[in-house]
Amino acid sequence: VPCVAGLAAETGDYSGENPPLCAVGTSAAGRGLYVKKPILQREVILKDVAVVDSVCPQERIQKVFSTRPPELSRAQREPIWGMVTNFVYLLQDVPGHVNLSEAANQEGAEMRARRRRLELFDAFYRPQLQDAKSNLYKLHAQEMHEAMDPTFQQSVASDVVADLLTVVRLDAHIVRKEGGMNGLGLFFWLHLANHSCCPNAFFHTHTQGGSAQATLYALRPLASGEEVCISYVDGQTLLSPVQVRRRIIQNQFGFLCVCSRCREESREANETP
Numbered sequence: 001v002p003c004v005a006g007l008a009a010e011t012g013d014y015s016g017e018n019p020p021l022c023a024v025g026t027s028a029a030g031r032g033l034y035v036k037k038p039i040l041q042r043e044v045i046l047k048d049v050a051v052v053d054s055v056c057p058q059e060r061i062q063k064v065f066s067t068r069p070p071e072l073s074r075a076q077r078e079p080i081w082g083m084v085t086n087f088v089y090l091l092q093d094v095p096g097h098v099n100l101s102e103a104a105n106q107e108g109a110e111m112r113a114r115r116r117r118l119e120l121f122d123a124f125y126r127p128q129l130q131d132a133k134s135n136l137y138k139l140h141a142q143e144m145h146e147a148m149d150p151t152f153q154q155s156v157a158s159d160v161v162a163d164l165l166t167v168v169r170l171d172a173h174i175v176r177k178e179g180g181m182n183g184l185g186l187f188f189w190l191h192l193a194n195h196s197c198c199p200n201a202f203f204h205t206h207t208q209g210g211s212a213q214a215t216l217y218a219l220r221p222l223a224s225g226e227e228v229c230i231s232y233v234d235g236q237t238l239l240s241p242v243q244v245r246r247r248i249i250q251n252q253f254g255f256l257c258v259c260s261r262c263r264e265e266s267r268e269a270n271e272t273p
């Protein structure tokens, strides 16, 4: 199976947590995640650490958005503020260290990790958006950019924020938090899993050590080479007939579902598969 240009799935992500059981391939739904070995039901398919997430201390958000600090409640309600803050920090220069020899090593490792995360960020799925949608992201990005402290404004252009918002809208997963507001995470390997209305996997997210993490589990035994699919929609939608499901998915995610169940059920209903 082909891999993302320059990124062999086997070589893993920036955190050193590789997905050794998976490879990237293509199907009617674009790139997808495939298992390289047979997998048992309930087995962990991969663990992923977010490339960028919204897990962020309030003081940091207020540092970046100091010219027009969003009220605390808004920043807490909308994880996108934390996400943009962490992204802006990712683009910053590494701050100086005291011990020179140690600093060189630490800086090297830190810079390599950042470069790796930015490489992965560039490889997230980005389709051509219709003008109305891309204008919406541009306007929202401008609003956030104008609210930034001038030093941070200089290090990230408004278009870069608009690109981040687009990627978040299309590729981010919800990060569940116990007793708090849910957050968002951009998980590179997990985001490669396409949607199916008869999913063979599900994911669980949590926060650990100040970052968002995701674990992908098999819902049933998987054969070597099989595509791993999750459901992007809730159980109620999965219980609906094909026309309803496809409409909901089209409205929420902007694509016509071509999963095996939708194709089969639309064939049975004598519609376009």
Ligand SMILES: C[S@@+](CC[C@H](N)C(=O)[O-])C[C@H]1O[C@@H](n2cnc3c(N)ncnc32)[C@H](O)[C@@H]1O
Residues within 6 Å of the ligand: 028, 029, 030, 031, 032, 124, 125, 127, 170, 171, 191, 192, 193, 194, 195, 196, 253, 254, 255, 256, 257, 258, 259
């Ligand atoms: C998070 S990305 C998944 C990875 C993506 N296929 C890629 O090429 O990088 C979500 C996008 O994949 C495509 N996709 C996912 N599941 C699909 C499905 N069941 N039918 C059609 N397209 C699907 C849609 O274009 C959707 O916007």
